[in-house]
Amino acid sequence: MAYLFPPRQPPCLTIVGSDVLFPVRKIFCIGLNYAEHTHEVGMVSDRGRPLFFQKSPEALVPQQNAEEVLTITYPPATKDYHYEAELVVVLHKGGRNLTPDQADECIFGYAIGLDMTRRDLQNLYREKSWPWDMAKNFDESAPVGVLYPRSILGNLGNAEVTLDVNGTRQQTGCLDQMVWSSSEMVSEISKLVKVSPGDIIFTGTPSGIGPVQRGDLMEVSIGKLGKMRVSIK
Numbered sequence: 001m002a003y004l005f006p007p008r009q010p011p012c013l014t015i016v017g018s019d020v021l022f023p024v025r026k027i028f029c030i031g032l033n034y035a036e037h038t039h040e041v042g043m044v045s046d047r048g049r050p051l052f053f054q055k056s057p058e059a060l061v062p063q064q065n066a067e068e069v070l071t072i073t074y075p076p077a078t079k080d081y082h083y084e085a086e087l088v089v090v091l092h093k094g095g096r097n098l099t100p101d102q103a104d105e106c107i108f109g110y111a112i113g114l115d116m117t118r119r120d121l122q123n124l125y126r127e128k129s130w131p132w133d134m135a136k137n138f139d140e141s142a143p144v145g146v147l148y149p150r151s152i153l154g155n156l157g158n159a160e161v162t163l164d165v166n167g168t169r170q171q172t173g174c175l176d177q178m179v180w181s182s183s184e185m186v187s188e189i190s191k192l193v194k195v196s197p198g199d200i201i202f203t204g205t206p207s208g209i210g211p212v213q214r215g216d217l218m219e220v221s222i223g224k225l226g227k228m229r230v231s232i233k
Contacts, residue, residue, distance in 0.1 A: 008058075010023040010025070010198070011023075011024050011057050011058070011060040011062060012024065012062060013090070013111060013144060013146070013147040014062065014063065014064055014146045014147065015146070015147045015149060016066070016146050016147065016149070016152060017149070017152055018149075022090065022108075022147055022198070023198050024057050024060055024062075024199075024200055025197070025198030025199050026054065026057065026196070026199045026200075027054060027055040027056070027057060027060065027142055027199075027200055027201075027202070028052060028053075028054055028185075028189055028199060028200070028202070029052065029053050029054065029055060029115060029136070029202040029204075030050055030052055030180065030201070030202065030203060030204050031051040031053065031204065032051050032179070032204070033050070033178050033180055033185075033203060033204025033205075034173055034177050034178060034179065034205060034206045034207065035177065035179065036173070036177070036206065047179055050179075050180050050188050052188075052189060053133070053136060055136060055137045055141060055142050056137055058139070059137060059139065059140065059141045059142040060142045060144060061140050061142065061143040061144070062144055063143070063144065063146050063228060064146075065146060066145070066146050066226055066227075066228075069217075069229045069230070069231055070143050070228070070229070070230045070231070071230070071231050071232075071233055072116070072140040072230060072231075072232055073140055073233055074213070074214050074233070075116075075118060075138055075139065075140070077118065078118035078119070078120055078121060079120055080119040080120035080211055081116065081117075081118060081119070081211055081212055081213075081232075082116070082117045082118075082209050082211055082212070083114055083116065083163060083170075083171075083210070083212055084114065084116070084117060084205035084209055085112075085113075085114060085161055085162070085163035085171050085205055085206070086112075086114070086161075086202045086204060086205050087111075087112070087113070087156075087159075087161065087175060087202075087203045087222055088111040088112065088113035088145075088202055088203070089107055089110060089182045089185070089186065089200065089201040089203055090107070090108050090109050090110065090111060090147055090200050090201075091106045091108060091186065091195060091196070091197060091199045091200070091201075092106065092107075092108035092197050093105060093106040093108075093197060094190075094194060094196035094197055095190060095195065096191075096194050097191055098186065098187045098190040098195070100183040100184050100186075100187045102187070103183045103184070103186035103187040103195075104182075104183035106186055106195065107150065107182060107186065108147075108149060108150065109148050109150050109151075109153065110147070110148055110150070110153065110156060110225060111144050111145045111146065111147045111148065111200075111225065112145035112220050112221075112222050112225050112226075112227070113142065113145070113202050114143045114144075114220060114230060115136070115202050115205060116140070116141040116142070116143070117135060117136055117141070117209075118134070118138065119209075121134060121135040122135035122136070143228070143230050144200070145220075145225065148224070148225055153224055153225075154224075156175060156222075156223050156224065158174050158175055158176040159222050159224065159225075160221070160222070161173045161174065161175065161205075161206055161220075161221075161222050162220070162221045162222075163218060163221075164218070165210075165212060165216055165217070165218055166216055166217055170210055171205070171206050171208035171209070172206060172208065173207065173208075174206075175222075175223075177206065178204060180204075182201075182203060185201055185203060186201065212232055213232065214232050214233060215231075215232065216231070216232050217229060217230070217231045217232075218231075218232075
């Protein structure tokens with residue numbers, strides 16, 4: 001059967017050391033996963049239940065190689081456009097109701113990500129108790145760096161997460177500050193929906209979030225993952 005128009009090919013991540021691409025199925029995100037960031041937005045950190053949301057795969061802006069400077073467009077409907085530097089966990093297996101140990105076996109590798117946010121919209125929607133999907137899920141709101149397989153990278157350990165804007169340090173944190181670990185996040189998501197090969201997870205941001213403008217250059221670094229640079233036009 002023919003299509004009315006050509007179906008969109010899935011967005012893909014470049015895998016370090018491989019000519020094979022990684023097709024992205026779903027983008028999950030967790031909010032409030034660093035205590036200091038939770039406090040800076042006026043909320044309380046706890047492990048009662050993780051806060052998950054999603055971005056559309058169409059929001060993905062993948063880096064083709066580690067040297068590439070990504071360019072994203074300042075979005076409409078905001079005057080307070082924020083960065084959030086994050087580790088991205090990438091899955092090559094899935095399932096439902098996974099234990100943390102089973103979830104850990106689903107993790108193929110890691111990448112650097114930016115959860116770009118229309119903060120003024122998010123604050124407005126929170127005040128009205130409306131869903132804040134459009135504050136997070138919009139065009140080019142998910143830049144992601146090249147994908148490093150665990151088979152090459154090994155354990156990230158307590159890697160430092162940093163973000164600079166125009167050469168000035170704005171965010172600093174460490175992976176052991178996450179409220180929910182990577183395997184715990186995968187496990188918790190699997191209790192809500194089935195996780196599958198191709199799913200990726202933004203794991204939350206440290207404190208120090210703030211606005212950027214057209215012409216700014218962001219540089220995110222996470223341990224052995226190196227750096228990802230993103231400019232705004």
